[in-house]
Amino acid sequence: MVSPRLVVTALAALAALGLAGCGAPHAGPPNRGPPEVGVVTLQAEPVTLTTELPGRTSAFEVSDVRPQISGIVKARLFQEGSLVKAGQVLYRIDPATYQAAYDQARAQLASALANVATTQIKAQRYAGLVKINAVSKQDYDDAEAAYKQAAASVQQQKAATEAARINLGYTRVTAPISGRIGVSAVTVGALVTADQTTALSTIQRLDPIYVDVTQSASDELRLRREVDAGQVSRGGLGVLAVRLKLGDGTDYGEEGRLQFTDVTVDQTTGAVTLRAVFPNPAGLLLPGLYVRAVIVEGVKPDGILAPQQGVARDEKGEPTALVVDSTGHARLRVLRTSRAIGDKWLVADGLRAGDRLIVEGLQNVKPGQAVRAVPAGSPPSAAPVHGPPGGHR
Numbered sequence: 001m002v003s004p005r006l007v008v009t010a011l012a013a014l015a016a017l018g019l020a021g022c023g024a025p026h027a028g029p030p031n032r033g034p035p036e037v038g039v040v041t042l043q044a045e046p047v048t049l050t051t052e053l054p055g056r057t058s059a060f061e062v063s064d065v066r067p068q069i070s071g072i073v074k075a076r077l078f079q080e081g082s083l084v085k086a087g088q089v090l091y092r093i094d095p096a097t098y099q100a101a102y103d104q105a106r107a108q109l110a111s112a113l114a115n116v117a118t119t120q121i122k123a124q125r126y127a128g129l130v131k132i133n134a135v136s137k138q139d140y141d142d143a144e145a146a147y148k149q150a151a152a153s154v155q156q157q158k159a160a161t162e163a164a165r166i167n168l169g170y171t172r173v174t175a176p177i178s179g180r181i182g183v184s185a186v187t188v189g190a191l192v193t194a195d196q197t198t199a200l201s202t203i204q205r206l207d208p209i210y211v212d213v214t215q216s217a218s219d220e221l222r223l224r225r226e227v228d229a230g231q232v233s234r235g236g237l238g239v240l241a242v243r244l245k246l247g248d249g250t251d252y253g254e255e256g257r258l259q260f261t262d263v264t265v266d267q268t269t270g271a272v273t274l275r276a277v278f279p280n281p282a283g284l285l286l287p288g289l290y291v292r293a294v295i296v297e298g299v300k301p302d303g304i305l306a307p308q309q310g311v312a313r314d315e316k317g318e319p320t321a322l323v324v325d326s327t328g329h330a331r332l333r334v335l336r337t338s339r340a341i342g343d344k345w346l347v348a349d350g351l352r353a354g355d356r357l358i359v360e361g362l363q364n365v366k367p368g369q370a371v372r373a374v375p376a377g378s379p380p381s382a383a384p385v386h387g388p389p390g391g392h393r
Contacts (some may be wrong), residue, residue, distance in 0.1 A: 015178070034369070035159060038360025038376035039324055044353040047303030047346060049339070050294050052245075053274070055213030057289045059206055060277070064199035066092060067192040068170040069098065080183050080340065084175045084203060091173035091200060098171055102164035109157035116150035123147040179205035180283070204287060207280040211244065211256065213293045214271040220261075242276040244285075245292040254279045258295060304351050305344040310359035311335065322365060324356040324373045332367040334349045 071093040077091050123143045131141040175181070182202045186192060192200065244252035256278035265272055276293060278285065285291075310320050319335040335350035351357065358365065359376050 014025055016365060023378060034328070034372045035361060035364040036364055036372045036374055037324070037330070037358045037362070037379065039356040039373045040359050040376050041308065042304055042306065042351055042357055044302040044304060047300045047305060049297045049300055049346075050341075051215070051219070051292050051297055053213040053215050053294055055107050055274075055291055055293050056212050057285050057287055057291060058210045059122075059179075059204035059287045060208050060210055060225045061177050061179060061205035063203050065175065065201045065203060066199050067091075067093065067173060067196070068194055069093065069167055070193040071095075071097070071171065071191070073186055073188055073190045073192060074185075076184055076188060078181055078184075080181065082181060084178065084181050086175055088175045090170045090175055090181070093171040093173065095168060095171040098164070098168040102161070102168045105157065105161040105164040106238075109154070109161050112150065112154045116147070116154050119147040119150040120141070141191075173200065175203055177203055177205055179203045185257075206283055206285065206287070208277050209280040209285045209287075209292055210259075211242070211276045211278055211285075213276070213295075213346055214266075214269065215274055217265045217270050217272050220272055240298075242278070242297045243294040244278065245294065247290050252278070252285070253293070254281075254291075291311060296360040300346070300390045301354075304347040304353065305341060306335075306337075306347050306351055306357055307344055307359050308340070310357045310362075311337070311345055312362070319350075321351065322358040322362060322367065323351070324358060324371055328370055328373070330358065330365045330367055330369050330371050 073091055074094050075092040076090070077092065078084055078088070084090065123140075123146070126135055126140040126143040129135040129136060180203070182204070184201050185198055186200055240258040242256040242258055244254075244256065246252055251275045256276045258274060259277045260275040262273040262275075274293075276295070276297070306321065311321050314320050314334075319337050321333050321335055322330045323333055325331050333355075335345075336348045337345040338348045339346050358371075358373075358375055361371075365371055
């Protein structure tokens, strides 16, 4: 038989449990509302378009120093590797034989001048005598012919004298251009000839200096189409600025100008050659140096720049982005980007001015989801917590 005391105790316990269940209903997890995302409002702005291309330097002017006559080198009058001026004497070839030839030509010219004087006087005298039949017509004709022959001999001797003078001047080998001269291929005592294939030395003008770079022909065509369509404004040759990065990664201190674009595409590489000219007052750039040229191609007046952290790739590899629409929902956009500029993408299609691009909190958002947009970089705010009504008081 059950004790009355135990029955009363059990009933009391059941009543207590019932009251506890009615007074404190079970509460589920709180609803925190739409996720917070950081956005950047895109604006149209002028964007300077640049491209970085590999290239090498080449001398502005190059000239080989060659002898115009044959002879023995008597002196070398420059220091290898030094700067020389146009017209400066570099070598002296033994002038003895050329001086003698010049003196002989001058003497023969003097003899011809003396002979023409006597023949002229004789021809003039016979011209008067033939009129009175004092001399025969044949004698007059012979005297006139002798004078003309003597006059022609004078012209011939003048030409021979000038040639001898020029050859004598060639014994002083001068610099054809100003620039830095290289190694001498001959020494004092060497025999040089007028038709030798080896240059005595080479002079290169290095200030200014050329930089030749190559660019894909397709990129050049794309840029021209954008210019023709008015999407990019571009200056002419001699206006576009070019900067240099040296082989060690440092920037060259002088700014150059694009001077020339080749009209022929290399069939093996599909590239065209662009030539820029740079000032080189300190002689830092030497011919054959590998550099990278940063060329200002033009300015896009209404470019849209999207931060790279706001652009992802889908399974097809296409760039995508999430924007917040006017209703506060995240919308997926498929983009077309043209190039990276710093830490941003230049967007050609898919975004426009005024779009609010999500750059923070992307991992918590799906397309079509309601979000709470705040300016990117703002400190995180406490999201409101919504619980069910009738909570414990």
